Amino acid sequence: MCTFRACSAIRRSTSKLSFIPGADVSFDAIENLVKRYSISYVEDRAVALFDIVGFSLYSPLEQVTQLNSLAYSVNSAYSKMLSNKIDINFARTTTGDGFYIWNRDRSIQASMNLYHFMHLVLADNAIAMGKSKSNTTPLLRACFHVGGHYEFYQSEGLSPTVYSYIVGNVTIELARMIERAMPGQILVGDFWVPMPDWELGQVTKIDSIGFIQRTQETLANLKGVVLSGDQVDSIKCYLTGEKRGDGQFAIKRYRIADKHGRTRNAYNAKVNIYRAHADPIFLGVQTRDLKDFKTVGEEFAENADWE
Numbered sequence: 001m002c003t004f005r006a007c008s009a010i011r012r013s014t015s016k017l018s019f020i021p022g023a024d025v026s027f028d029a030i031e032n033l034v035k036r037y038s039i040s041y042v043e044d045r046a047v048a049l050f051d052i053v054g055f056s057l058y059s060p061l062e063q064v065t066q067l068n069s070l071a072y073s074v075n076s077a078y079s080k081m082l083s084n085k086i087d088i089n090f091a092r093t094t095t096g097d098g099f100y101i102w103n104r105d106r107s108i109q110a111s112m113n114l115y116h117f118m119h120l121v122l123a124d125n126a127i128a129m130g131k132s133k134s135n136t137t138p139l140l141r142a143c144f145h146v147g148g149h150y151e152f153y154q155s156e157g158l159s160p161t162v163y164s165y166i167v168g169n170v171t172i173e174l175a176r177m178i179e180r181a182m183p184g185q186i187l188v189g190d191f192w193v194p195m196p197d198w199e200l201g202q203v204t205k206i207d208s209i210g211f212i213q214r215t216q217e218t219l220a221n222l223k224g225v226v227l228s229g230d231q232v233d234s235i236k237c238y239l240t241g242e243k244r245g246d247g248q249f250a251i252k253r254y255r256i257a258d259k260h261g262r263t264r265n266a267y268n269a270k271v272n273i274y275r276a277h278a279d280p281i282f283l284g285v286q287t288r289d290l291k292d293f294k295t296v297g298e299e300f301a302e303n304a305d306w307e
Contacts, residue, residue, distance in 0.1 A: 042149060044195050047102040048101045049175070049178055052070065052098050052140060058135060065136050074101065080227075089104040106195070112218055123283065145173050150167055176264060177189060186283060186284040188239065189264070190267065212269070219237065222235055223235075230275040239267040239270075240287045251301045254298045270284035270286065
């Protein structure tokens with residue numbers, strides 16, 4: 001394996017293989033092997049970012065405990081999705097005070113599954129918070145975005161690691177959004193990207209609003225998931241807004257600025273989870289509670305939907 005510093009000196013060579021690609025060894029297996037020794041670029045990856053509020057203010061032991069609690073919620077959500085036969089091939093990397101999580105599969109359906117996955121992680125954490133009596137369970141804020149990034153595997157000695165790392169526009173946007181997110185808030189980035197669509201068998205261009213609307217239509221797949229011993233009756237996910245001058249309700253798009261003065265658009269998201277014999281779980285922040293949400297502008301959004 002070469003280091004990144006030495007890669008520029010590599011010359012192309014041809015080797016005869018002892019097997020037939022696609023017949024003896026699947027193309028997917030070959031691709032996954034090559035990825036571990038290379039840098040790949042993806043332009044339409046959905047990524048979720050979970051951030052522990054006030055992490056640096058806790059003692060080292062409390063930090064370890066809270067990160068472990070968040071990791072438990074991630075694994076619990078994964079188990080619940082598998083129990084409902086919703087497959088998600090997720091990967092994660094730490095940010096120090098949270099996790100980036102993405103689906104290794106790429107499609108509209110895979111991205112929607114990641115958004116569902118984010119719901120369940122936040123719900124499991126919220127239930128744990130209601131039961132904990134000390135700083136063992138973190139207060140979270142979360143962001144979701146779709147965009148481009150580079151993926152690579154760092155080396156340990158002369159061998160690549162099993163876990164990959166991602167860096168690029170999507171992680172930069174998430175990091176800048178999370179800086180402005182309020183405790184408990186869920187932000188969705190403003191994207192309009194082409195994604196493979198399994199159902200239509202084609203590449204479809206979809207925006208943030210259309211993506212959330214389509215995700216809501218698939219939430220029935222999570223009906224019956226058990227949260228804290230009680231089955232889920234229904235889930236509602238939506239982007240918040242308010243009434244316009246004509247009396248119609250519309251989604252609000254917010255303009256936020258980072259510490260460098262650069263701006264980007266984001267939407268405030270809500271998730272309501274209703275259970276059969278327990279109190280509902282409300283995730284996110286209502287529009288009326290956004291007075292401390294630092295923005296430099298806002299407008300009513302128009303839905304480009306998908307094409």
